[in-house]
Amino acid sequence: MTTPQIEDHGLLRFLTCGSVDDGKSTLIGRLLFDTKTILADTLSAITRTSEKRGMGAVDLSLLTDGLQAEREQGITIDVAYRYFSTGTRKYIIADAPGHEQYTRNMVTAASTANLAIILIDARKGVLTQTRRHSKLAALVGIPHLIVAINKMDLADYSQETYERIKGEYLEFAAKVGIEDVRFIPLSALNGDMIVDRGDNLNWYEGPTLLEMLEVAPAAHTEHTEKFRFPVQYVCRPQDSANPDLHDYRGFMGRIEAGTIKVGDAVTVLPNGLTSTVKAIQIGGVDIPEAITEQSITILLADEIDTSRGDMIVKSSEVPAAVKQIEATVCWMAEAPMDRNRTYLIRHTTRDSKAKLAAIDHRLDVNTLEKVPAEKLAMNDIAQVTFKLAQPLFADPYLENRGTGAFIIIDESSNNTVGAGMIL
Amino acid sequence: MNQRTTLTHLDWLEAEAIHIMREVAGQCSNPVLLFSGGKDSLCLLRLAEKAFRPGKFPFPLMHIDTGHNYIEVVNFRDQRAAELGERLIVRSVEDSMKRGTVVLKHEGESRNKHQSVTLLEAIEEFGFDACIGGARRDEEKARAKERIFSFRDEFGQWDPKNQRPELWSLYNARSHKGENIRAFPISNWTEMDVWQYIEREGLELPSIYFAHTRPIVMRQGAIVPVNVPLVSGEVANPSRPGEEIIDLQVRFRTVGDISCTAPVESDADNVSKIVLETATTTITERGATRLDDQTSDASMEQRKKEGYF
Ligand SMILES: Nc1nc2c(ncn2[C@@H]2O[C@H](COP(=O)(O)OP(=O)(O)OP(=O)(O)O)[C@@H](O)[C@H]2O)c(=O)[nH]1
Ligand SMILES: [Mg+2]
Numbered sequence: 155m156t157t158p159q160i161e162d163h164g165l166l167r168f169l170t171c172g173s174v175d176d177g178k179s180t181l182i183g184r185l186l187f188d189t190k191t192i193l194a195d196t197l198s199a200i201t202r203t204s205e206k207r208g209m210g211a212v213d214l215s216l217l218t219d220g221l222q223a224e225r226e227q228g229i230t231i232d233v234a235y236r237y238f239s240t241g242t243r244k245y246i247i248a249d250a251p252g253h254e255q256y257t258r259n260m261v262t263a264a265s266t267a268n269l270a271i272i273l274i275d276a277r278k279g280v281l282t283q284t285r286r287h288s289k290l291a292a293l294v295g296i297p298h299l300i301v302a303i304n305k306m307d308l309a310d311y312s313q314e315t316y317e318r319i320k321g322e323y324l325e326f327a328a329k330v331g332i333e334d335v336r337f338i339p340l341s342a343l344n345g346d347m348i349v350d351r352g353d354n355l356n357w358y359e360g361p362t363l364l365e366m367l368e369v370a371p372a373a374h375t376e377h378t379e380k381f382r383f384p385v386q387y388v389c390r391p392q393d394s395a396n397p398d399l400h401d402y403r404g405f406m407g408r409i410e411a412g413t414i415k416v417g418d419a420v421t422v423l424p425n426g427l428t429s430t431v432k433a434i435q436i437g438g439v440d441i442p443e444a445i446t447e448q449s450i451t452i453l454l455a456d457e458i459d460t461s462r463g464d465m466i467v468k469s470s471e472v473p474a475a476v477k478q479i480e481a482t483v484c485w486m487a488e489a490p491m492d493r494n495r496t497y498l499i500r501h502t503t504r505d506s507k508a509k510l511a512a513i514d515h516r517l518d519v520n521t522l523e524k525v526p527a528e529k530l531a532m533n534d535i536a537q538v539t540f541k542l543a544q545p546l547f548a549d550p551y552l553e554n555r556g557t558g559a560f561i562i563i564d565e566s567s568n569n570t571v572g573a574g575m576i577l
Numbered sequence: 578m579n580q581r582t583t584l585t586h587l588d589w590l591e592a593e594a595i596h597i598m599r600e601v602a603g604q605c606s607n608p609v610l611l612f613s614g615g616k617d618s619l620c621l622l623r624l625a626e627k628a629f630r631p632g633k634f635p636f637p638l639m640h641i642d643t644g645h646n647y648i649e650v651v652n653f654r655d656q657r658a659a660e661l662g663e664r665l666i667v668r669s670v671e672d673s674m675k676r677g678t679v680v681l682k683h684e685g686e687s688r689n690k691h692q693s694v695t696l697l698e699a700i701e702e703f704g705f706d707a708c709i710g711g712a713r714r715d716e717e718k719a720r721a722k723e724r725i726f727s728f729r730d731e732f733g734q735w736d737p738k739n740q741r742p743e744l745w746s747l748y749n750a751r752s753h754k755g756e757n758i759r760a761f762p763i764s765n766w767t768e769m770d771v772w773q774y775i776e777r778e779g780l781e782l783p784s785i786y787f788a789h790t791r792p793i794v795m796r797q798g799a800i801v802p803v804n805v806p807l808v809s810g811e812v813a814n815p816s817r818p819g820e821e822i823i824d825l826q827v828r829f830r831t832v833g834d835i836s837c838t839a840p841v842e843s844d845a846d847n848v849s850k851i852v853l854e855t856a857t858t859t860i861t862e863r864g865a866t867r868l869d870d871q872t873s874d875a876s877m878e879q880r881k882k883e884g885y886f
Contacts, residue, residue, distance in 0.1 A: 165586040220718030221737050222878060232740060234721045235714045237767045244586040246765055258742055265744040372583050386599040389632040399631055406628070408596040408746070436595075437627035447584060449595035449628070462603045486742045500747055503603065561747045568751035573744045 163243040164372040169233075169263040171291065172273035173283035174252035177304045179230055181273065181342040182249050183214025185364070188349035191238040214342075231256055233263040243368060252283060257290070257533040258486040261573060264291055265559070269298040269370050271363075276309035276339075280322045285330075286519040292332050293482055293535070293575065295555055298370050299335040302363065307341040311354045330522060338363055379446065380471040381412030381420075382549070382557045384502035385464045389451060404435065404451035405460055410502065410556030411549075412468070414452070415443035419469040422458050423547050428469050429456040463504040465547045473557070475545035478511065480577045482551075483530070483538050487564065487571035491530035497571070499540065501560040506544035508562070513538050530572075537577070551575035587774055594621075594762035595628040596746060597725060601707050601760045602628075602635040604750040608707040608760075611696075612638040612665070614646075614654030615832045616782055617711030617763060620771055622661065623778050624762060636709070637664040641695050643688040644671040645813050645835040648806060653783040668699040687836040697733045700757055707750060707758040715767040719878035725764045726750050729757045737878060768830070769855050776848045788828045788846040794820045799839050800827060807835075 170178040185191075203225070204213045216225060217236070224231050230251040238245050248263035264270065270291040274284055291299060301323055309315045316339045327335055338347055339355050340363065346352030349364045361369075389404035414420075418431045433453040434441050444450045452466060460466075467473065485491050491510065499508040514537040516527035530536055551558030562572035584592065601608050610625065612618045625634050638658055642651070658665035670688045673679040678698065679691045700708065714721045724740050726748045741749055750758045763771070775782065793800050794816055803816040813835045816822055827840035828851070845851045 164583040165589045217718075220721050220878070223738060231738060232722050234718075235765065236721060237715050237765070239586075239767070239769065244770070262742045262744055266746075386596070387603045387629075387635075389629065391632045402631060404632070406599055408592060408599075438630040445584070447589060447592055449592040449599070500749070502747075503600075555745065559745045559747065561742075561744055561749065563749060563751065568749070568753065570741045570743070570749045573742065 163368070165244045165246065166269065166367060166370060166372045167246045167248070167267045168269040168271060168367065168370075169248040169250050169260075169267040169296075170271045170273060171250045171260055171264070171287040172252060173275065173278070173281045173287075174229070176252065176273040176275040176278070177342040178252060178271075178273050179215030179217070179219055179234075179249055180213075181271070181302070181304065181340070181348070182236055182247055183217040184342050184345050184348050185247070186217060186236060186238055187214060188345055189238050189240060189364070229253060232259050240364070240368065243372070245367065250287075252287075254283060254286075254533070257286070258484065260287060261290060261294065261484050261486075264294040264296060265573065267294075267296055268372065269300065269367070270296045271300045271302050273302050273304045273342075274319055274323070276303050276305045276312075276315055276319065279319050280326060282520050284323075285326060285522065288327070288332060289330055289517075289519060289522060290484075290535070292330060295552060295575070297334060299332060300363070300366055301335055301337050302340050303337065304340045304342050306339045306346065306355065307344055311339075311341075311346075313339075313357045316358075336360075336366060338366065379411035379554055380473070380549070381414050381418075381468045382410040382473075382502075382547075382554065383407050383414070383452065383466040384410060384504065384557075385460055385462055385466065386503050388461055401457075402453075403457070403460075404453055405466060406449075406451045407466075407503070408449045409444060409446050411446055411554045412471075413443060413445045414468070420452075420454070420466050421469045421472050422454075422460050423465045423467065423472070424475060424545060425459065425464075427456075427458045429454040429458055431455075463502075465502065465504075467547070473547045473549055476548055477542045477545050478539060479542065479546065479548060479574075480514070480537065480539050481560070481574040482517075482577065483536055483562070483572050483574045485530040485532060485534045485536070485572050487569060488532055489571075490532075491572070493529070496565075498563040498565050499542065499546075499560050499574070500563060501546045501548060502557060504544065504546060506542045506546060508540040508542050511539040511541045538574075540574075548576050550577060587770065587777060590763070590766055590770055591624065591627065591774070593746075593765065594624045597748070597760060597762040598625055598628045598709065600726075600748045601709055601750060601758075604748070605707040605758065607703070607705050608636040608709060609639045609666070609703065609705045610634070610636050610709040611640070611711070612654065612658070613640055613711075613832070614650040614657065614783055615711070616771055616775065616786060617713065619657065619780055619782060620763060620766075620774055621709065621711045622657065623774075623780055626661070634661075634663050637666055639666040639668065639699060639708075641692045641699065642667050642669040642671075643692060643834045644669055644809065645688055645807065647783070647785055647832060647835060648808055649785050650783045650832050651808055653781075657781075666699070666703070668695050668702075670695045673698060685836070687834055689834040689837050692834075693733060700733075705757065706752055707760055709760045709762060711763055712761050713766050713768075713771075714764050723761070723764070725761055727759045727761070728752065729759060731755045733757065769852070772848065772852045772855050776852055782848075783832065785829050785832060785840075786851070788826050788844045790824050790826050791840075792816075792822045793825045793827065793840070794822055800825065800842065801839060802827075802835070805835050 250260040250263040387406040391399040393399040432455045435451040515524040516536040549557040805813040828843040
């Protein structure tokens with residue numbers, strides 16, 4: 155690792171979400187524009203397209219709505235990823251669609267984000283989709299929420315409107331248990347309070363949106379975690395001519411949680427055998443210790459039969475093996491979930507066949523009430539119980555996203571049909 | 578705790594890319610890494626070293642050669658593969674032309690988009706179930722929408738309105754026989770990240786990435802290199818009668834097919850100067866250098882739907 159010349163605050167992943175047309179794509183366009191990320195030729199291309207469509211000003215949403223179908227309809231269908239950097243921090247933005255029909259794409263965008271910006275149209279206040287996306291963001295475990303009350307230019311930049319919507323939202327947030335939430339008034343169109351403060355919102359004394367982003371914690375978690383290392387691949391060079399490599403067995407993977415150092419006592423699951431960490435490497439080069447999200451190779455002091463799908467943990471923090479899981483599931487396929495079918499669950503690097511044992515309840519995302527359900531249709535959120543053919547080594551999703559999450563695969567089409575978060 | 582608890586942005590991007598490559602190796606039975614000798618694919622090779630050394634790569638390298646590549650890049654490609662001791666497969670668009678599967682509209686037509694045909698032929702020939710590529714989401718607006726593990730049907734087609742949901746870092750690389758997964762480990766990298774990584778890792782690059790003097794002409798405002806010698810002994814981009822040939826100091830930001838990659842004027846002759854230039858440029862990588870993406874608002878999306886990388 156080289157030491158960065160400038161202070162490197164790492165990388166922050168966030169998404170924009172909220173109701174249809176409340177200005178998510180425009181906000182991102184504005185962020186990119188005002189941080190000078192948009193280069194001249196891109197700008198002239200979207201200027202041309204805006205003119206062709208008879209729009210008075212440049213439509214910044216064209217920066218993220220990259221598909222033909224999206225540009226034609228002026229809506230976002232699938233997530234777009236955009237990037238910008240402030241010199242101290244790199245940002246990965248996911249622009250989520252607001253339409254209810256594309257809720258699954260919003261969940262996709264949320265799954266990798268550490269922060270969510272929820273937009274509200276100042277003229278409309280808190281809408282069903284605002285509540286739905288807020289609830290989904292909370293379910294997916296996004297630790298930080300910023301509620302951006304947008305289109306303030308169409309609400310006379312009124313502080314009263316802002317305070318009223320803020321109050322409305324806080325009331326809702328308390329009900330669903332959303333804690334860390336901050337508010338900001340914006341005009342994405344004019345650029346007020348995004349990078350520059352502008353002249354219209356002088357009553358607002360808080361930080362600009364970019365200032366909020368710059369100080370938001372980038373770490374994927376802020377509490378200490380148990381070490382979890384799913385084995386992705388086993389390296390066995392079997393080079394008999396080279397004595398160093400003759401017996402080399404490297405367990406390759408990415409640390410989903412926690413830290414590890416040479417000498418730590420570890421247990422390999424599912425066989426439960428124990429050993430100590432003999433070496434940690436990246437690309438065959440030794441490092442003394444490693445932290446969450448690093449992709450490394452672990453060498454053990456003892457020869458233990460280990461392959462893809464196994465998990466290495468610290469011997470003092472062994473997770474339970476479970477053959478039944480309760481989880482919150484978001485169904486993502488056109489065809490409803492079929493109670494009689496067997497699905498494949500992919501959890502870390504491990505696959506297991508799974509059968510639905512029960513639908514405990516469905517979440518009515520409009521009323522946020524739990525309702526009984528017989529089947530799951532596309533975009534439904536429900537609490538379900540699965541019976542598994544293979545044991546999984548799982549942690550509750552709220553403790554650890556990496557070892558609490560799974561996807562559901564339809565083995566006949568090979569499609570990903572659902573996403574689950576273990577309770 | 579006094580240790581760092583978060584990674585620097587380059588370390589994070591590197592770790593993500595390694596994870597993606599290992600998922601391809603772990604999930605697919607016969608993957609291949611597409612390697613052109615260009616800067617993005619050179620980063621891929623370094624990442625593959627970090628992912629799999631001291632073992633060998635669990636996939637061969639493959640280049641789809643249009644026959645219109647810069648000699649410097651082709652030589653560098655071969656040299657790098659040899660240094661790494663990894664197997665390099667080369668399949669050429671010219672062979673597809675001989676077979677009659679690629680038909681050019683006219684002699685001078687860019688062969689870039691025809692790479693798709695040759696790629697699909699090679700996928701079938703070797704039975705590859707996954708191709709690892711160096712495409713980045715910041716390159717182009719359709720790419721910004723593409724999954725990291727992108728599913729292609731039997732005809733190599735991408736269906737942008739019906740992509741597999743891709744959550745967390747749980748990738749689904751499953752496919753039926755004949756179908757194919759394209760995996761993009763550096764999806765989340767920008768041009769700047771690539772140059773910073775090259776600088777940090779001290780990667781070597783083909784010489785044409787650095788400022789050098791070459792004969793060019795100006796065509797419709799674009800810098801067009803002319804009379805470029807090819808490996809075959811022929812000359813690409815012959816200058817046209819009456820054109821004024823200028824010796825200009827330029828460098829390339831991308832090194833695709835000669836007929837559609839233009840250099841930029843520059844005196845950046847080392848990586849740190851290029852990092853600086855990248856930080857202050859006003860034109861995107863493709864905008865400055867690709868003569869093929871500007872034809873229509875959706876040309877990349879269209880090509881990808883037809884099987885392009
Ligand atoms: N007056 C005003 N108009 C805005 C503002 N922000 C966005 N708009 C307009 O609102 C419309 C919708 O903006 P988009 O950015 O496409 O909305 P979106 O939230 O991304 O929409 P979906 O992704 O389809 O849900 C566009 O016509 C924008 O120009 C704002 O701050 N003020
Ligand atoms: Mg949008």
